[in-house]
Amino acid sequence: MSPPREWPGYAWSLAVVCGCTAAGFVMSPRFDPVNIAMVYLLGVVFIAMRCSRGASIFASLASVAAFDFFFVPPQGALTVEDMQYGLTFAIILAVALVISSLVERIRSQAREQAALAIEAETQRIRSTLLASISHDLRTPLALLTGASSSLVESGERMSAEDRRALALSVYDQSREISEHVAKVLQMTRLEARGIALERDWSSFGEIAGAVLARLAQRMERHRVLVEVPDDLPLVRVDPALIEQALGNLLENAARHTPEGTVVRLRAHTSGSELVVTVQDNGRGIPRGEVEHVFDKFERGAVEATGSGMGLGLAICRAIVRLHGGRAWADLVPTGGSAFHFTLPLDEAPQVPADTVSA
Numbered sequence: 001m002s003p004p005r006e007w008p009g010y011a012w013s014l015a016v017v018c019g020c021t022a023a024g025f026v027m028s029p030r031f032d033p034v035n036i037a038m039v040y041l042l043g044v045v046f047i048a049m050r051c052s053r054g055a056s057i058f059a060s061l062a063s064v065a066a067f068d069f070f071f072v073p074p075q076g077a078l079t080v081e082d083m084q085y086g087l088t089f090a091i092i093l094a095v096a097l098v099i100s101s102l103v104e105r106i107r108s109q110a111r112e113q114a115a116l117a118i119e120a121e122t123q124r125i126r127s128t129l130l131a132s133i134s135h136d137l138r139t140p141l142a143l144l145t146g147a148s149s150s151l152v153e154s155g156e157r158m159s160a161e162d163r164r165a166l167a168l169s170v171y172d173q174s175r176e177i178s179e180h181v182a183k184v185l186q187m188t189r190l191e192a193r194g195i196a197l198e199r200d201w202s203s204f205g206e207i208a209g210a211v212l213a214r215l216a217q218r219m220e221r222h223r224v225l226v227e228v229p230d231d232l233p234l235v236r237v238d239p240a241l242i243e244q245a246l247g248n249l250l251e252n253a254a255r256h257t258p259e260g261t262v263v264r265l266r267a268h269t270s271g272s273e274l275v276v277t278v279q280d281n282g283r284g285i286p287r288g289e290v291e292h293v294f295d296k297f298e299r300g301a302v303e304a305t306g307s308g309m310g311l312g313l314a315i316c317r318a319i320v321r322l323h324g325g326r327a328w329a330d331l332v333p334t335g336g337s338a339f340h341f342t343l344p345l346d347e348a349p350q351v352p353a354d355t356v357s358a
Helices: 005-028 033-049 053-071 084-157 160-191 204-215 237-254 289-293 312-322 353-357
Strands: 200-202 223-227 235-237 261-269 273-279 327-331 337-344
Touching: 005 337, 033 053, 033 084, 053 084, 084 160, 200 204, 200 237, 204 223, 204 237, 235 237, 235 261, 235 273, 235 327, 235 337, 237 261, 237 273, 237 312, 237 337, 289 327, 312 327
Parallel strands: 223 261
Antiparallel strands: 200 235, 261 273, 273 337, 327 337
8 A cells, every 4th residue: 555645646647647538539539549649648757757656657557548448449448459559558658667767766866965965064064063162162171271270279379369360261261161052052953943933022122222231341342333213113023032143243243353443233124124234344254255154164264363163143044034034244345244134024013092092
């Protein structure tokens, strides 16, 4: 018995045979039965190319039976007076077998190539991840070890200020390691669709304000210009995830641009979308990397001088896509880079009139 998933192929086979039979009745007054057989052969070829091997064999047998019953003398019976039609039957069956075998071989090769490509990509990501972790965690781990060992070995002989500086170094490096690990885990969850959106009507101005307040210390060495109008419509999003996406863009701008430069945050509506832009005045993205800057582990020349595994922008894009938006980057003509993402604008619910009057 065929698996349930193959039954649509058999249904298609039966429908094609019925269609060929109807076409044969239209042709029969003007064409010989051999020409009508070509219509069935065309139907068998169609099924063999699109459906399973079993469905194509079923189509060929059903075509032979229908052709014999309706168009081969004596009509209305499954007997054959002229054995030349036996060759026609054999050709129809042979074509179905040959084409279905070729199609199945091509499908098998495509599946093997896809599996090899997935395996190669998995291996590349694994190797890149290990290299990134070893590169990006080596420095904070070394500093963490050095500071903690100094506290253990000679902490009693140090001044309170020196001990505080070492303790602060331990705290900063521990936080950096924790952030690296958290990004890897979240990227894995986003790719596996393991994060459920908790949507709510939110003000983007409030989201931006919360992000800027949280990143105040990291952004203090840059001039941050905020251009977010007060009359922007509400967006139905998961506020925590959008805060993280926006925070990743701002942190990226702060990490890879010189101190004292301007970081501009803008938001505006365009059609049925809210467009958010974070623009910096750094060295800009090399032209060959603009299309790939949001890819996983894509650090590139811009990020080569900073830390990070290249996951911040990838997480941003994954979050935006989860909301039905898109993310991209481009170069600023005057210098620097601009990172954009969009959020769909849904129609906000109307407040009942009696609630307003109350």
